Amino acid sequence: MAETLDQATSLRRQPKQARSQERVQQILDAAEQLFIEVGYEQTTTRAIATQAQVPVGSLYQFFPDKAALLKALAHRYFEQEYQLFVQLHAELATVPIAVYVDRMVDAFDQFAIDHPGYQAVLSQMIDLMTVADAATYNEFDPQIGLELAQFLARRNPTLAPAQCDLIATVALKTVNELLWLSLTGDRTFRQQLIAETKVLMTAYLQTYGV
Amino acid sequence: MAETLDQATSLRRQPKQARSQERVQQILDAAEQLFIEVGYEQTTTRAIATQAQVPVGSLYQFFPDKAALLKALAHRYFEQEYQLFVQLHAELATVPIAVYVDRMVDAFDQFAIDHPGYQAVLSQMIDLMTVADAATYNEFDPQIGLELAQFLARRNPTLAPAQCDLIATVALKTVNELLWLSLTGDRTFRQQLIAETKVLMTAYLQTYGV
DNA sequence: GAATAAAAGTGAACATCGTTCATGTTCTCA
DNA sequence: TGAGAACATGAACGATGTTCACTTTTATTC
Numbered sequence: 001m002a003e004t005l006d007q008a009t010s011l012r013r014q015p016k017q018a019r020s021q022e023r024v025q026q027i028l029d030a031a032e033q034l035f036i037e038v039g040y041e042q043t044t045t046r047a048i049a050t051q052a053q054v055p056v057g058s059l060y061q062f063f064p065d066k067a068a069l070l071k072a073l074a075h076r077y078f079e080q081e082y083q084l085f086v087q088l089h090a091e092l093a094t095v096p097i098a099v100y101v102d103r104m105v106d107a108f109d110q111f112a113i114d115h116p117g118y119q120a121v122l123s124q125m126i127d128l129m130t131v132a133d134a135a136t137y138n139e140f141d142p143q144i145g146l147e148l149a150q151f152l153a154r155r156n157p158t159l160a161p162a163q164c165d166l167i168a169t170v171a172l173k174t175v176n177e178l179l180w181l182s183l184t185g186d187r188t189f190r191q192q193l194i195a196e197t198k199v200l201m202t203a204y205l206q207t208y209g210v
Numbered sequence: 211m212a213e214t215l216d217q218a219t220s221l222r223r224q225p226k227q228a229r230s231q232e233r234v235q236q237i238l239d240a241a242e243q244l245f246i247e248v249g250y251e252q253t254t255t256r257a258i259a260t261q262a263q264v265p266v267g268s269l270y271q272f273f274p275d276k277a278a279l280l281k282a283l284a285h286r287y288f289e290q291e292y293q294l295f296v297q298l299h300a301e302l303a304t305v306p307i308a309v310y311v312d313r314m315v316d317a318f319d320q321f322a323i324d325h326p327g328y329q330a331v332l333s334q335m336i337d338l339m340t341v342a343d344a345a346t347y348n349e350f351d352p353q354i355g356l357e358l359a360q361f362l363a364r365r366n367p368t369l370a371p372a373q374c375d376l377i378a379t380v381a382l383k384t385v386n387e388l389l390w391l392s393l394t395g396d397r398t399f400r401q402q403l404i405a406e407t408k409v410l411m412t413a414y415l416q417t418y419g420v
Numbered sequence: 421g422a423a424t425a426a427a428a429g430t431g432a433a434c435a436t437c438g439t440t441c442a443t444g445t446t447c448t449c450a
Numbered sequence: 451t452g453a454g455a456a457c458a459t460g461a462a463c464g465a466t467g468t469t470c471a472c473t474t475t476t477a478t479t480c
Contacts, residue, residue, distance in 0.1 A: 023457095045438060055459050060439065170388060170406045177387040178380060196380045203413040233429095255467060265430050270468065 012064045024062050026052040031069040032117050040070055040124035074125040077118055078141070084111055085144050089151070097155070097210050101201045105175060109194050112183055119183050145172050155210035167208060171201060222274050234272050236262040241279040242327050250280055250334035284335040287328055288351075294321055295354050299361070307365070307420050311411045318389055319404050329393050355382050365420035377418060381411060 011024075030052035034043040045066055049056045063069055088107050092100045112118050148168035153159055159167075175197060182193040221234070240262035244253040255276055259266045273279050298317050302310045322328050358378035363369055369377075385407060392403040 044436085046436095056439085057441085057459050058457085061457070066438065166402055166406055169391075170403070170410060173387060173391055174384050174410065177383060181379075181383055192376055193380070196376055199417060200380060200384065200410070200414045203417045204410045207409060207413045254465085266468085267430050267470085268428085271428070276467065 011062050011068075012060070023052070023054055023058060027054065027059055027062070028069065028072060032073050032121065035070065035073070035124060036117050036120040039120070070121065070124055073117070073121045077115065077121060080115075081108070081111060082143060084108070085147075089147060093151075097205050098198075098202045101198050101205065105179070105194060105198050105201070108175070108179055109182065109190070112179065141172065145169055148172065152205075152208070152210050156208060159208060159210075167205075171204065174204075175201060221272050221278075222270070233262070233264055233268060237264065237269060237272070238279065238282060242283050242331065245280065245283070245334060246327050246330040249330070280331065280334055283327070283331045287325065287331060290325075291318070291321060292353060294318070295357075299357060303361075307415050308408075308412045311408050311415065315385060315389070315404060315408050315411070318385070319392065319400070322389065322393055351382065355379055358382065362415075362418070362420050366418060369418060369420075377415075381414065384414075385411060 027048065031043070031048045034047055034051055045059055046056055048069070049059050052059075059069075063072070084107060085104075088104060092103055095103075145165070145168045148171065149161070149164040152164040152167055153161060178193060178197040178200070182190040182197075185193070237258065241253070241258045244257055244261060255269055256266055258279070259269050262269075269279075273282070294317060295314075298314060302313055305313075355375070355378045358381065359371070359374040362374040362377055363371060388403060388407040388410070392400040392407075395403070
């Protein structure tokens with residue numbers, strides 16, 4: 001876990017001693033908690049340092065800037081989401097498309113519910129991306145899109161590869177957005193929106209006979 | 211135009227003299243240009259003031275803070291989009307749903323293309339909303355949603371009002387997101403995504419027999 | 421048309437932020 | 451055990467959004 005995280009977030013310095021590695025985790029935990037509580041923008045680096053019981057300087061020993069903290073946290077969630085997809089995708093290789101959609105949407109909905117920090121961290125991550133590059137975000141999402149496109153091509157061989165890519169992009173983006181919207185409402189709203197997302201996706205994919 | 215803008219953006223002070231009103235427009239124009247060129251975050255209030263050839267203080271005479279400038283600009287676009295919807299919606303009251311979707315999607319796509327500042331301002335606006343309230347954004351979008359829901363109920367009277375609201379919400383959110391995504395790519399990508407958006411929406415709405 | 425009040429204009433100064441870096445401390449290993 | 455590498459520290463820096471005491475311009479009154 002540690003190695004994967006380090007590689008992806010380009011830590012300013014590799015923590016070689018156990019003491020430093022603990023600090024990195026302390027800082028990340030403190031940052032996540034504060035991002036959830038008061039949001040990314042409102043969280044000062046000094047507050048993160050205080051919460052993690054380290055001086056500000058230690059923060060910049062390992063992370064190049066404040067945004068790197070958010071990226072590191074987002075990376076953790078993307079990684080988990082990708083694992084979730086891979087596992088479920090294998091299980092649902094041959095089921096009808098309606099069942100595939102049903103199970104997938106439910107799984108990702110449940111993931112967001114199970115991880116309290118997901119919404120707070122990701123929403124701030126999206127904000128950051130419009131300003132800066134989308135490197136971190138585009139690390140796992142296109143991977144899912146690629147596998148989804150291959151899945152569609154296997155289901156309906158008459159579809160051109162380019163078209164499969166496009167359909168996968170549309171499907172992913174749409175489900176992402178609607179699940180995201182569902183998180184902003186109460187339980188009833190979320191369940192209704194989940195159901196509606198399934199209707200939408202199933203109708204769309206059945207158009208292509210997959 | 212001026213009155214509508216003033217009401218919605220809660221200017222700190224109403225510009226009563228012609229001189230001030232000109233200044234407000236100068237400031238807004240300068241802000242929009244800089245937001246497009248270097249982005250909202252990277253644009254300093256001093257830069258806006260310099261560009262508009264006014265001192266920083268004058269900025270805060272009319273706008274409570276930097277975000278108010280972005281909101282005022284976003285409001286202008288929302289207002290124009292709503293007008294566009296109302297007009298087209300009236301024209302398409304009785305056409306088949308596939309035609310309705312086709313014309314609507316094309317119109318909003320064209321709007322984004324015709325207004326160079328739209329993407330820059332709105333993307334920053336979206337960022338701002340996750341941090342602050344969504345008051346400005348929710349000013350016109352739900353209005354469109356409401357009319358869309360009534361439209362669905364008229365097309366298929368067997369649908370419950372609550373379900374019409376839900377369908378309208380899903381449709382709006384989805385089209386919004388996909389059109390937004392289409393702006394990030396080149397001409398070919400945009401055209402393909404526009405076409406795909408129509409397929410998705412038509413398939414979805416035909417499910418409900420509207 | 422001069423005097424007074426009200427509105428508008430101004431920019432140096434303030435508070436706070438993200439970040440740095442010179443200096444002190446702790447750990448590693450021959 | 452001691453020299454060098456890794457790590458820790460927080461005062462200081464530059465930049466930002468914002469304010470407010472002060473000046474200038476416009477409106478009103480006699």
